[in-house]
Amino acid sequence: MLTMDDIVRDGHPSLRKPADEVPLPASDEDKAILNKMLEFVKNSQNPEIAEKFGLRPGIGLAAPQINVSKRMIAVHVHDDKGKLYSYALFNPKIISHSIERSYLPSGEGCLSVDEQIPGFVPRYARITVKATSVDGDEVKLRLKGLPAIVFQHEIDHLNGIMFYDHINKEDPFAEIQDASPIS
Numbered sequence: 673m674l675t676m677d678d679i680v681r682d683g684h685p686s687l688r689k690p691a692d693e694v695p696l697p698a699s700d701e702d703k704a705i706l707n708k709m710l711e712f713v714k715n716s717q718n719p720e721i722a723e724k725f726g727l728r729p730g731i732g733l734a735a736p737q738i739n740v741s742k743r744m745i746a747v748h749v750h751d752d753k754g755k756l757y758s759y760a761l762f763n764p765k766i767i768s769h770s771i772e773r774s775y776l777p778s779g780e781g782c783l784s785v786d787e788q789i790p791g792f793v794p795r796y797a798r799i800t801v802k803a804t805s806v807d808g809d810e811v812k813l814r815l816k817g818l819p820a821i822v823f824q825h826e827i828d829h830l831n832g833i834m835f836y837d838h839i840n841k842e843d844p845f846a847e848i849q850d851a852s853p854i855s
């Protein structure tokens with residue numbers, strides 16, 4: 673199973689390298705890695721397992737964070753209505769997005785960043801994502817709220833972008849145009 677020892681930290685080159693498309697159909701190795709990533713995110717949300725293995729809770733993970741420069745992400749998160757979004761995806765792509773933006777009022781963190789970096793991270797309020805599931809199915813997801821935020825954070829990782837790159841350097845908590853906070 674993946675643990676925090678497998679997660680590279682800020683400064684590691686793989687976090688700033690654009691990740692490579694995964695050739696489809698995916699190899700057994702790539703499928704195994706992606707399944708391990710989803711397992712990690714689920715484990716990190718299980719108090720007993722997280723405690724036992726010292727896992728920092730996460731709601732998403734991108735392959736560059738485990739030093740695999742491939743376009744693979746895992747997400748396991750509930751929206752504000754309690755709907756579960758649990759996905760292990762190859763080559764996710766944002767194919768459209770709202771003009772309206774949103775952000776987490778508490779800011780964002782990252783399992784690859786050990787210190788807190790305060791500030792609002794502007795995201796699109798709604799996105800449409802196309803990807804291929806770990807089982808090889810084409811998926812098209814229309815996302816809003818926290819799931820939309822998580823997917824944007826993870827897809828940023830595939831492009832070598834860190835959450836704090838989006839924070840206003842002059843005023844980290846400056847009002848964001850056309851934005852609403854996610855409850």
Ligand SMILES: O=CN(O)C[C@@H](CC1CCCC1)C(=O)N1NCCC[C@H]1C(=O)Nc1ccccn1
Pocket residue numbers: 729730731732733734737780781782783784821822825826829
């Ligand atoms: O690339 C992937 N990562 O770096 C794991 C990150 C991904 C999230 C950060 C903001 C959006 C996606 C992660 O899950 N965290 N970051 C470190 C702190 C803990 C945790 C977190 O934000 N948890 C959370 C947030 C809102 C509601 C419930 N839980």
Ligand code: NI
Pocket residue numbers: 781782783784825829
């Ligand atoms: Ni992250």
